[in-house]
Every structure is written in C-alpha cells, then in structure tokens.
Amino acid sequence: MSFVQSMDDFAKIRFTGAVYTPPVIAEALVAFVKDIIPEKNKLQILEPSVGDGAFLDELTLSFTKDQFTVVDIDSAAIKELIHRIKQPSNPVSFITKDFIEYSLPYIKNDTRPFDLIIGNPPFIRRHNFSDDFKETLDDFSKVSKYPLKDLKNSWAAFLVASARLVSNTGVVALILPYELMTVDYGQKVLQTLADEFIRIDIFVSNNKAFPDIDQDAVIFVGQKNCVTRGLYIKHVESLFDLTSPHIYKLDLDSQAGRGLEFNAFLLPKLTLNLLRELRGNCYTIEHYAGSAPGIVSAANEFFILKKSEVEALGIENYVIPILKKGSFASYKPIFSSEDFSEIEKKEPCFLLNIKDDFATLDKNLQNYIREGELKELHLRYKCRNRRNWFSVPIVPRELGFFFKRSHSFPRVCLNEAEIYLTDTSYGLRIKNGFSIKGLCYSFYNSLTLLFAETNGRFYGGGVLELSPTEFRGLPLVYHEPTLDEFTKFLLAHELARGDVEKILDFGDQWLQQKLKLSDEQMVMIRQGLTSVRNHRMRHGRRRFLIEGIV
Ligand SMILES: C[S@@+](CC[C@H](N)C(=O)[O-])C[C@H]1O[C@@H](n2cnc3c(N)ncnc32)[C@H](O)[C@@H]1O
Known part of the structure; x- marks a missing residue:
C-alpha cells in the first residue's frame, strides 16, 4: 500500500480520518504492549477504528490465543478486511459501527470488557463532524460525564471512550496527534486520564510517523495496573522503534505552566530550573x-480588494487599508507607509467599510454587492448575523x-x-x-x-x-x-x-x-x-x- 496521498485523499481524510498506520509502527506498538499486558487466559482485544487492519495483522501474530473485536464505521473497510482475513487463527468479531455509539451501553452499565484497546483513531476536527456524529457525541458526553466542549476532535472522544471500556488491569494504546500535548483540550484529557490510569507513557519521536501528511503523531499508552506511577514522556528516534527512550516524568501541576512542562523532555534539568525561576520572577505581556x-470579514476574497479594483469601481470612500498576513514580507519589526505602498501595487489590501444601507450606495458598489450575493456570500454564517451582510464589523x-x-x-x-x-x-x-x-x-x-x-x-x-x-x-x-x-x-x-x-x-x-x-x-x-x-x-x-x- 502507498502512503503517498493525492490532494483528493487529503480532502477525504479531513472527514473520515482515514490515514492508515504504517505496519512498522503497528509492529513496534504491538511488541511493546505484549511486554506490559498482564498475563491472562484469553485476552479480550479491541481495535476501535480498524481501517485496513494494520494492527489486527500484527495482533493475530503475537496474541495467538486471544479474542478480537474490530470496529469501523466504514462498511467497505470491514468487508475488505473480512475478505482478506478469511481464516484467522483467532476468532474475530467484525463490527460496522461508529465506535463512540458502540461504547455507549458499556459506559452506561460500567462494563469494562476489554483487556487491550489498541489502534489509530480518526483525527477529525469538530467542524468536519457529520450530524450523526455530533448527536452521538452529545449522548457520549452525557453518559461519560465528559464535557462536550472538550471533545473538539474525534480522537479525544476515542481516547475517553477507550479509557472507560478497558478493564481495571488493562492497557489502552493509541496513536494520537501531537496536539494531545499542545492544545488545551488535549492537556485536559491527559489531566483527567492521569487519575484513571496508574501510568501513562507518551512516545514522542524525532522522525515523523506519517511522512506524507502534516499531522504529527505520538503514541499514548495507558496502564491500569502497573508498579510505577505517573505520566511520562518517552523521547524516541522514531515510532518504529520504541526501545531505548529518553524518559521524562511530567508534573502537570508545575508552577512554570504546562507548556514548559510538556517540552521539558527537550531541556536539560539545569536549564529547566533556571527557566522556572525566571518565569516565576517575570511579568507577562499581559502586564504591559x-x-x-x-x-473577521467572513470572505476576504470579496471584501478585500486591490487598489486597481477600488479605483475601477470608484469606491475610494468605502475602503480602509488592511494588512493580510501573507502580504507582510518585511524583515523589520515595523510596518511603515513605504511597506504598505509596496503591497498596494500588487496585493489586495483595501477592506470594504460600508456603514450605509444598500439603497443609499453608489450604483457600482450596489452591483459589486449583488455579485457577492450571486456567490451566496450573504448566506455565510457570519454575514447572515450582520444587520447588512456587507457591513463588516471594524476592529479599531x-x-x-x-x-x-x-x-x-x-x-x-x-x-x-x-x-x-x-x-x-x-x-x-x-x-x-x-x-x-x-x-x-x-x-x-x-x-x-x-x-x-x-x-x-x-x-x-x-x-x-x-x-x-x-x-x-x-x-x-x-x-x-x-x-x-x-x-x-x-x-x-x-x-x-x-x-x-x-x-x-x-x-x-x-x-x-x-x-x-x-x-x-x-x-x-x-x-x-x-x-x-x-x-x-x-x-x-x-x-x-x-x-x-x-
Ligand atoms: C486513522 S484510520 C486508522 C485505521 C487503522 N486503525 C489502522 O491503523 O490502519 C481511521 C479509521 O477510522 C475509521 N473511522 C472514522 N470514524 C469512525 C467512527 N466514528 N467509528 C469507528 N471508526 C471510524 C475510518 O473509517 C478509518 O478506517
């Protein structure tokens, strides 16, 4: 299978989260959990978003006496897998369902049927959730008592659901985006899970897990039963090889802030202590x-015009100068009138600033606004909520x-x-x-x-x-x-x-x-x-x- 994705694939990924795991990562993770999972006669193993079965292939090789359940929302993926894995040595239950929906009855009844939950959940941002998934998340939030506002990406729900479905001696091992450690809702979920697991390890690699997409990934391993306690970062060269990590124990309540703590594995201890001290003695920008x-115009391509366009329409009295990020090419920490003169020669940098009602406007401007309506810009959420859709609220x-x-x-x-x-x-x-x-x-x-x-x-x-x-x-x-x-x-x-x-x-x-x-x-x-x-x-x-x- 090729890991090089076309642009069409990238668009699809945003809605399905279907970036399949390189087999070498699945192999390394399965080998790691094999060493830490408590012995049991027949382990119940779940893969919550099985996709093309990268983990299932490795699991069936290593866990030969155990029982598997695999779930995926994509019926085609499940069909393909059933077809491919014709005669598994172990029994496998194939389930076509949304995993979050699948988890609800177990969470409601507090049954924790699985000893190992392992896989690569979909990374889908909230604004790409389907209506069905939004509804399911609503139920999930109520049943799991986990705040809906902190389920901003599908992976967060998969992680919380897995933590609630794993047995009191079990292991959850998931590939998650790096944002687990950097975004607020990621740090919150870790804080919550730090109370539910005895030990959590997060593997961070120098090399990229999925070479052809922008998303950087880490591996989360939570153990419900372990002799050592705490939340650890394990810094490895690549996620293909989880041995010989550099290990750092995290303190989520650190006075120097979580940001520094989540980067502490990259810093020598003496540097860290110095930074903590300086951080404690300094005012922050807020003080100054x-x-x-x-x-927010809601349609920059319509509301921000080039100088030549403004002149052609004769609407000089209806525009104000504005800077878009992409236009700023200066090295200097100062944006001067000369810089703006350079930009206005070629870039759109005049924002429509219309305070009056439509009927009182020049004909040219009325025609331009009608063009925007033909493009249905007036139906956009932010535009709809304005008294006149074309009157952009101006921030001083x-x-x-x-x-x-x-x-x-x-x-x-x-x-x-x-x-x-x-x-x-x-x-x-x-x-x-x-x-x-x-x-x-x-x-x-x-x-x-x-x-x-x-x-x-x-x-x-x-x-x-x-x-x-x-x-x-x-x-x-x-x-x-x-x-x-x-x-x-x-x-x-x-x-x-x-x-x-x-x-x-x-x-x-x-x-x-x-x-x-x-x-x-x-x-x-x-x-x-x-x-x-x-x-x-x-x-x-x-x-x-x-x-x-x-
Ligand atoms: C990142 S891929 C991982 C595939 C597989 N775990 C692997 O490692 O090869 C994510 C998979 O999640 C599935 N998926 C997306 N939303 C889902 C949901 N709500 N419930 C279950 N599976 C889902 C997609 O169909 C896709 O196969």
Whole structure:
C-alpha cells in the first residue's frame, strides 16, 4: 500500500480520518504492549477504528490465543478486511459501527470488557463532524460525564471512550496527534486520564510517523495496573522503534505552566530550573499590553480588494487599508507607509467599510454587492448575523500587532502605517506607563521566544500558533529603549534579514545585562530555545511551501 496521498485523499481524510498506520509502527506498538499486558487466559482485544487492519495483522501474530473485536464505521473497510482475513487463527468479531455509539451501553452499565484497546483513531476536527456524529457525541458526553466542549476532535472522544471500556488491569494504546500535548483540550484529557490510569507513557519521536501528511503523531499508552506511577514522556528516534527512550516524568501541576512542562523532555534539568525561576520572577505581556484578534470579514476574497479594483469601481470612500498576513514580507519589526505602498501595487489590501444601507450606495458598489450575493456570500454564517451582510464589523487600529502564526519565529511589529488588521494578527493595546516601542524591543530575545515555543502549539508542518491568551501569558522583561537604542535595534533587524540568530544576539545581550545572568546561564537559555524550536521545525517544509508561511 502507498502512503503517498493525492490532494483528493487529503480532502477525504479531513472527514473520515482515514490515514492508515504504517505496519512498522503497528509492529513496534504491538511488541511493546505484549511486554506490559498482564498475563491472562484469553485476552479480550479491541481495535476501535480498524481501517485496513494494520494492527489486527500484527495482533493475530503475537496474541495467538486471544479474542478480537474490530470496529469501523466504514462498511467497505470491514468487508475488505473480512475478505482478506478469511481464516484467522483467532476468532474475530467484525463490527460496522461508529465506535463512540458502540461504547455507549458499556459506559452506561460500567462494563469494562476489554483487556487491550489498541489502534489509530480518526483525527477529525469538530467542524468536519457529520450530524450523526455530533448527536452521538452529545449522548457520549452525557453518559461519560465528559464535557462536550472538550471533545473538539474525534480522537479525544476515542481516547475517553477507550479509557472507560478497558478493564481495571488493562492497557489502552493509541496513536494520537501531537496536539494531545499542545492544545488545551488535549492537556485536559491527559489531566483527567492521569487519575484513571496508574501510568501513562507518551512516545514522542524525532522522525515523523506519517511522512506524507502534516499531522504529527505520538503514541499514548495507558496502564491500569502497573508498579510505577505517573505520566511520562518517552523521547524516541522514531515510532518504529520504541526501545531505548529518553524518559521524562511530567508534573502537570508545575508552577512554570504546562507548556514548559510538556517540552521539558527537550531541556536539560539545569536549564529547566533556571527557566522556572525566571518565569516565576517575570511579568507577562499581559502586564504591559492587551491583545485582540483583528477583523473577521467572513470572505476576504470579496471584501478585500486591490487598489486597481477600488479605483475601477470608484469606491475610494468605502475602503480602509488592511494588512493580510501573507502580504507582510518585511524583515523589520515595523510596518511603515513605504511597506504598505509596496503591497498596494500588487496585493489586495483595501477592506470594504460600508456603514450605509444598500439603497443609499453608489450604483457600482450596489452591483459589486449583488455579485457577492450571486456567490451566496450573504448566506455565510457570519454575514447572515450582520444587520447588512456587507457591513463588516471594524476592529479599531492599534499601535502594534503580533502575527497569530509564524514559521521561523514569532513577531511583534509596530504599526507605523496605521493599517487595520485581519484576524491573522492580534492588535496590541499598550497599557499606561509603557510604549509599543518598549514592548517590541523587549520581545525579541531567547527567553520570551522560548516561552512562545512552549506556550503555543504547532501543527504537523511545524507552524507555530499562539492564541491571544497564550501570547499575553509570555514572560517579558520590559526595557524602555532610548531613541539611540531603538535605532540600533531596528538596524540589527535590518542587517539580520530574518536570521533569528543575529536578532537574538542583539536581544540576548541587553537581556543578560538587565537580568544579570552569567554567560553560562544565557547560553543555557539560548540552547534551550534552539532545542524546542528545532523540535517544532523538524519536519515543516511541505506545509510552509503550501501556505507560504514565513
Ligand atoms: C486513522 S484510520 C486508522 C485505521 C487503522 N486503525 C489502522 O491503523 O490502519 C481511521 C479509521 O477510522 C475509521 N473511522 C472514522 N470514524 C469512525 C467512527 N466514528 N467509528 C469507528 N471508526 C471510524 C475510518 O473509517 C478509518 O478506517
């Protein structure tokens, strides 16, 4: 079977979660659980989303005396499997059903029939759930008493359901997305399961589990019966080989925050202690500034026009200048009027800002709005909820902004051009006693950027994303620069031309002086940043090429 997916396959995957497991990973995981599962006469083994049977093939080789149940919502997949596995040596029950629905009666009656639940559940985001699945999740949330709002992806429901179906001596072993450790609902499910399992191991690899898709994966192994207790990260070279891991015991209640804790396996102990101490002694960005996402138009391709289009329609009085993330190509931490002049030559950067009712508008504008209606834009959820669907709510301009997503490193910029922002950026509202220049100057150093790596989340492609809350939670040592210092700061960025090392050389120098850190301590922080950043970016190229994220 080929693991190279076509674009059609990618679209299908979003709704079915059908990325089949490389047999070498199934083999490694089955070998691992074989060693830890308590001895029993006839083990009851469940694969909740069997797909093409990668695990079943391995299981039947290793667990020759045991009983299998395999479930999949896809009847074609089950039929194919029945056809392929004509005469299994062990009895297999094949079930075509939604696994969450299948789990409901067991959870209701608190029967825990399985000794081992193993597999690769589908990774389907909430906005791609079918109506049936949404309804089932609603029931599941009530029966399992697990909050519906925290079931934002199908894998989370599969994990909770598996934990409720496994026996009091059993094992759950699932391939899960890396976001288990980075998103809030992933950390919450781990917190809950940490009370239900005696021991949890999460295998994190340097190499990518599914080479041709953006999703990065980890392996979760929960044991209900074990002599050692706790939640451990096992850092391995690849998920094909689960032996000889580097092991780190997690403390979910750590004062330094869960973000740092989930990255602690990448950091030496001394660095970790130093970071915890500094984190405890620093104010966070929240102390200096508020932040809020920019404008949501609900149809950027319609509402944001090129200068030439605005001129052709003669609607100059109905537009305001706006910056889209993809347009910002400058190395500098400052967005100037000259930068905007460059962008307006070729990119759409004027947002329709219509306050009046349709009847009072120019003919050209009325015609343009009608074109939008022909494309059914007025039926989109956000547009429907406006008094006039074409009146986009405007978020005020701020003196600076931060891009929600970044590749090489996150950036705070001065809004010298006084443009508006789309929701790919957060506007920065400076609090009394501080300045946007001070915030910008104080942001670019190894300490703040390291916490940006650990507080945010990254996707399979390695794109770093921070929510407004995560951004405001970053520790920041504030320095109000003199005019001379700020000029030098801008020059350093200009000369660096996006080279993060050169930018950090500048930022770390004043940070070291300000915090009176030794050379060794400064090196520890810088190396810590390199380590977590390299881990994020370790296999990101494909995604950046597709999305043009820099
Ligand atoms: C990631 S694939 C894993 C396949 C298989 N476990 C393996 O490793 O080869 C996910 C599978 O989940 C199935 N699936 C999707 N939603 C499901 C649901 N609600 N219940 C059961 N199976 C589901 C898909 O049909 C697909 O076969």
